[in-house]
Amino acid sequence: MYFPRPYPDEPTLSLLIRAGRHLGLALPKLIKDIFHADTKSVNFNRPLYLRSISAYTRIDQNSFLFNHTYFPYVTAFLPPRFVNELRSGIFDGSAVANAPYHFLGGSKQKTQFRLRFCVECRESDVRQYGETYWHRRHQLPGVFMCLTHCRPLLETDIPAGSNKMRHCNYLPADTEGKEFPLLIDNVKMKKIAQASIAMLDGQVVNVETLISRYQKLLQRFEKNERNYRLVDHPVYVSMKSFYGERYLAATNFSWYRGTTLVNYGDPCAPVFSTAFRFTTFKHILLNVFIHDLPEDLGLQAEDERRV
Numbered sequence: 001m002y003f004p005r006p007y008p009d010e011p012t013l014s015l016l017i018r019a020g021r022h023l024g025l026a027l028p029k030l031i032k033d034i035f036h037a038d039t040k041s042v043n044f045n046r047p048l049y050l051r052s053i054s055a056y057t058r059i060d061q062n063s064f065l066f067n068h069t070y071f072p073y074v075t076a077f078l079p080p081r082f083v084n085e086l087r088s089g090i091f092d093g094s095a096v097a098n099a100p101y102h103f104l105g106g107s108k109q110k111t112q113f114r115l116r117f118c119v120e121c122r123e124s125d126v127r128q129y130g131e132t133y134w135h136r137r138h139q140l141p142g143v144f145m146c147l148t149h150c151r152p153l154l155e156t157d158i159p160a161g162s163n164k165m166r167h168c169n170y171l172p173a174d175t176e177g178k179e180f181p182l183l184i185d186n187v188k189m190k191k192i193a194q195a196s197i198a199m200l201d202g203q204v205v206n207v208e209t210l211i212s213r214y215q216k217l218l219q220r221f222e223k224n225e226r227n228y229r230l231v232d233h234p235v236y237v238s239m240k241s242f243y244g245e246r247y248l249a250a251t252n253f254s255w256y257r258g259t260t261l262v263n264y265g266d267p268c269a270p271v272f273s274t275a276f277r278f279t280t281f282k283h284i285l286l287n288v289f290i291h292d293l294p295e296d297l298g299l300q301a302e303d304e305r306r307v
């Protein structure tokens, strides 16, 4: 059976939307007749029908998972055991754990994220392929810039986390986007975009390295080592001034006062607290912040705490 092949960086649902058009089938019919699935399972963010798509496109499941789903981004900071379990569940076709993907759609209670595209990428896709498609790297939380063209992405009114068919049948050529207000300076935006795309491209950050980086950061805020667990909040205050409240609010970055990021139950083997919901996006912001932290920023946070 004819089935289109995915374009570079194309997420699964974008391929399904194009497949429906190529085959002359409405998207709900394609999902029911070709994949024998319920349209309620459809979503821009989750891996979908991997086994069948792999058979139709002749791309092995692992390559498809890494190149056309958000799996590598979502799992970049998760412990290897959990990543392997999640991958086996996806390959077996057993219930896909959806929880790790939720944050990609934003939150109905806070900011709901919307699909984005780059005007120049859209024009270039039409020239090269004769049609447009969504790009994964334009949908990553907090990324509002196309790194290929160094220009702001346009935002559509399509909710990124929706599973409603009326939201799921558009390609960039069908929509008009509007410019997203500039919430952060270009240098920081570029660093966040680069770090996010590195995770999407398969870079993995070792958990021990991350904890050690975070502990060094805490040492800069609190000289008394016994008080590590009490100083998470000053780190957040400092991050807030680094990124700006508007950017953090627009990207749903929250921090729970009184909850520590690292659990010191076993002082020789500290782990990230499971109670602290820390997503890939939050880890990226923390890491960019740690790399960029000027010498005097710790002092600034100390001053803010005293006020």
Ligand SMILES: [Zn+2]
Residues within 6 Å of the ligand: 118, 119, 120, 121, 122, 146, 147, 148, 149, 150
């Ligand atoms: Zn572009």
